[in-house]
Amino acid sequence: MSAGRRTKEPPRAHQKGARRDDARGEQEPARRGGEDPAAGGLERASPRVLYLYEISKQLTRFESAERTAPSVLTTLARALPIRTALVLLEVPGRPGVKTIVWSAEGVGADRLQATRSHAATSYAYLTGAEATRPADLDGEPTATNAPSGQPAGAPRAEAEERGSFLVLPLVIDRGPIFGVLQIEGAARLEEPDLVFMNAVVNQLAIALDRQAIIDAKQAAAEAARAAAQRRQAEADEQRALAEALRQRYEALVDNLARSFVWEADARTLQVLYVSAQAEELLGYPRARWLAEPDFWSRCTEPDDRGELDQALRRTLAAERDQRCDHRCRTADGRVLWLHSGVHLVNDSAGAPRLQGVSMDVTPAKEVEARVREQLEFTRAVTGSIGEGVLAMDREGRITFFNPAAERLLGWTTEEVVGRRVQEVVQIRRADGTSVPDEDHPALRAIRTGEPVRSDEDVVSCRDRAPLHVSCTFAPLQRAGQVSGAVLVFRDIMDVKRAEQVQRLFAEVSAVLASSLDYAETVSSVTRLSVHALADLYFVDLVDENGRVERLEPTSADPAKQRLTERMEDFAQRPGRETPQAKVMRTGEPLLIPEITESAVGAAAHDPGHRGSLRAGGSGAVMVVPLVARGRTLGTLTFVTTEPSRRYSAADLAVAEEVARRAAMAVEHARLYQHAQRAIRTRDDFLAIVSHDLKNPLSAILTAAALLMRTLPADEQGAHDRRKAEVILLAAQRMLRIIGDLLDVAAIEAGRLSMEKRGHAAGALVRDAIEMEQALATQKHLVLEGEIRGGGGFEVLCDRERVLQVFANLIGNAIKFTAEGGAITVRAEPRGDEALFAVADTGAGIRADELPHIFDRFWQVAETARLGTGLGLTIAKGFVEALGGRIWAESQFGAGATLFFTLPLARPEGAAAG
Structure with a gap:
């Protein structure tokens, strides 16, 4: 491995420094006393092998870059004359590079900073990345002692002199550069120094790479071990949690x-x-x-x-x-x-x-069984009564419905249980308006805790006409709280119908008594009946000549007035007998509970008439006869056009009773008309009699009076005078009888004339006694007067008529009082009227005769020959015409008293007041 193969050319400034170092190196042998450079390099090579061996051992014992790299740099500084040494090393998983710095003694901070910047720039150049910012260099100098043979206290100028830098990359084969080793020589470095440095860099790179692999493996192993431990801990925790949950679950369910x-x-x-x-x-x-x-x-x-x-x-x-x-x-x-x-x-x-x-749930089932038994018992009890019973909970939902409620409302128990009571029991007021849900009596009873009772409500039924009911909504209490309500109701349609019929009969009777015009009376009666019985009615009456007259048809609903215009369709035609004609012929009522096609066909005269009748719609008809004293006077026809209404036998019975009363009214009205005609005939006859008899009677009276005055005073004259006196008395009696008849006729005809003025009550009594005193004396009776209240009050009356009343009453008392008896005429004020009385000590009046004494031509049998029976009738007519009253009181065997009153006359100015 050679570091030189991956070394890039350093920046130009560094190359100039290297040439200066080479120039110094060329002059070094001369300064060393003519020694051979090669020989000097070999002499230095042997110690460097030892240093390389030492470095190899240090790298073999490699612990970490932080601990091993400083010792390697220190050994390197002993082997070579260097000022500073610096290692830049990438840290896997971390940004920036790790910096390990060695410096000789006396190197200043500025120099170290320049060294670090040079290393960063060189590293960036070698890796092809941007220059590493000084902030990315996190190392500090790790050694400050100079190596052996190097002056420790070099002058500051020498320490700050620009030296030569050697930068060697840390790389394995052709892999990526992961760091650099930079040394700054204190003297010129020879080729053996470079070889030595290359060997050190290779070993350092291998050691760092190996350590990185070891660290990675250890980290991976540690991570795996940690992950395994974590998984184990999580598994243990899950098992513990599961066990705890299991224990809690079992503790809970157990x-x-x-x-x-x-x-x-x-x-x-x-x-x-x-x-x-x-x-x-x-x-x-x-x-x-x-x-x-x-x-x-x-x-x-x-x-x-x-x-x-x-x-x-x-x-x-x-x-x-x-x-x-x-x-x-x-x-x-x-x-x-x-x-x-x-x-x-x-x-x-x-x-x-x-x-x-x-x-x-055994206890609940037992309670349910008891409740079911109680419910069955309750249902059995409530099923045996005629009243409907239903119960509801606090929310107004039905919980119980007895058979009577099913029968009355048309619902079944299965259909209503659980439904709101407003949906089943729909209530309308007497005026036809519906009761809102929030004002439903059941909810009001639940809300207020007070019972609600009514006899005027109408309940809508499911499959029948609305029902008049008497109902009670009573709240149900449980533990002091309202838990629901119970409704008990019964059908009072028959009661309401009976009340309606009685009210109808009472109104009919009142109407019958209010008029004697039979046409008006019958129309009024049927008008009252139409609302209760029909939508339309008409009356057919038979007059005295046998002709049938149809009165104006009447409809209860103005909207159905068009039906009245079609009543001619029901008129009788030749060859056809209408229902009315049939009822008149048989005298039996006719009930057509429903107008069917066959009924229309039976009544129709022709196809056009059939269509006209059919246009009237469906409904029902009742035709009842007007019968009085066995004679049919006409018919009443009631028609309903509502398809839902059908006439029943009860409706027919009501119609027959109405017709019976109407027939009596017609009969009475006709009799009254006959009586009126008879009265008019009588009045005409009396007028003729009074006119034709008064003149002869006047002549008789005048002749008898003249005869009595002109007869001689001898015996024959006295005998003739007595005969003339009889003629005079008979003529006077006939004149009084004619006057009484005319008075009675005037009273009954309402044509009695009165001249009312104020008269002293005492004077009237005294004048009446004076007029009748001769008759009382003739029968040896005591006739006296009694004026109470001072006698200074006046009555408003017609004097002549009142004196005639007194004459009739006193004459009646004289007639019924035996000789030696007494008659008293009294007068006294009573409030705003005067009370007069004529009391006798006669035989009195029997109790059964007392109500009839003021009737026309009525007389007691024992004294029937003594009068015409019109005196008290005329007295009653006069008193009532004057605004008073007249009556009699008597105890048979103890005399009788006849009373009458007259209004008091007002003082002057009282009317204005």
Whole structure:
């Protein structure tokens, strides 16, 4: 190996220094006293062999570059006259180079820095790299002692004199340069010096390379050993961790409360592992689980083996977790319910295994059985009642649904359990608006903890019309907390319908009593009925001449008014009998629960008429007769156009009752019309009688009075005067009877004229007593007056009419009071009216006769011949026409008292006030 083969030419400045050294070397033999240079080199060669041998031994004992290179440089400095020596050495795996420096004594720091820079530049030149920065040189001088024979204290000028540098690369064969050895000679170096240096460099390169190989091998071995140790430590740690995890796992699963963990081969179902709790729960040793291939099947109850086996097989086939409940027989013969969950896993070898957890759920199953029994009992109890019952949890989801609820709402238990109560029990208010979900009574009961009751709600049903219900939403309490709610409801459609019918009948009765115009009355009645019974109705009435008249049809919905325009399609045609005509003929109601094609065909006159009837849509029809006193007065026809509505027998019964009341109204109205016509005829007759009789009676009265005045005073004149007096009294009585008849007719016709003024009540009583005093004296009766309240009050009345009232009442009392009796006429103020009374001590009035004494022409049988029976009727008419009241009080055998009132007259200015 030769360092010279890899040596590049140093920089030009260095070559100039080398030529100067060569010039000094050529003059050296002369300065050495004429010695032969060759001979001098041989003399120096022998010690250098020793130095080379010493260096070889140092390199043989090579420990490290840091420890061996300085000793080699020191030996080299003894063999050659050098100022500085420097080794630059690459360090594998580190940037820059390692620098080892030797310097002779007295070499300054600047010189060393220049030496280091020269070495770096030379190294970069040799390797073809950029110049190594001084910062990359990390060495310091390692020796400061000069070699033997070299002056230790050389002058500073000599120490700083530019010397010659020899740079030799460190290289093996043709490999890469991994360092350089640079020496700075203190004197000229000869060729033997160069040979010596080359040998040293070769040995140093070999030693460094060998050491690098050894270091690399040692590093690799150390790294391998460290990696092995690390792997071993990691394996030990993993084993320790796995063991710890296993221990923790077993401690965990072995202490599970009433549960055990197991693992089995997925194909054979052989149990590979089972936790300790299995032995505690079932009583079988763990060894038996692992030893017997079919142990799971053997300890499972026969009825449940298929369920467990299917769950295990499904786990393997579907590769999804499975769960099942099954019973196991324990070693002591007990039966436990286990809930097993199974999971499929694959180990590194790809063998599938089943891992499972089995939990003892026997207490839960027993509770479930008790709950099921209680639920069946509850269902049996609630199934025997007519009310619907459903329960819900705190979230409003249905948990119980009894058969009555199924029947009423149209849902099955399977369909509703788990659903929100708002989806099943949809509530509408009485006005038809839907209740929002957040205001649902069930949720309100759960939210507030207070029951919610209602009899006005309408519940939507699944397959039928909405249902009127009476319902109660009551919260369920558990441990002081609301856990849900229960709904109890019942169908009150019949109750609501009965209420509606009663309300309808009451309204119909009120309407019937409000008018005597039969057409208006029937229209009002049917208008009330239409909302409850129909969408459309019409009335056919038979007049007194047998003609049928159809009143204006009416619709409950203005949008369906067009149907009323088509009622002519239902009119009778020649050769065809309409449903109305049939009902009039038979007197029997007709119910068409559904308008079918055959019904349309039966009622149609021709194809065009059939199309017109069919255009009315589907629905139902009821035709009921108007019958009174066995005579059919007409028909009522009710029509519904809603496809979902069908008439029933109950609807027909309501329609018949409405028709019966309407028929009575029609009959009464017609009778009233007949009576009105009769009254008008009577009034006309009375007017004629009063006109035709008054004139002759006036003439008779005048003639009788004249005759009585002109008759002579003899016996024959007295006899004739008595006859004239009889004629006068008879004519006066006939005149009074005609006057009473005219008064009654005027009262009933409402044409009674009154002239109201203020009159003193006391004066009226005194005048009335004075007028009747002669009759009372004639019958030996006491007739007296009694004025209370001072007598200074006035009444608003017609004086002549009031005196006639007094005359009728006092005359009636005189008629019924025996001789020696007494009659008292009283007057007193009572609030804003005056109370008058005529009391007698007669026989009194029987209780059954008392309500009739003011009726026309009514008389007590014992005294029927004594009057016309119109006196009290006229008195009642006068009093009521004056704004008062009249009545009678009597106890049979103890006399009677007739009372009447008149309004008090207001003082002057009271009206303005």
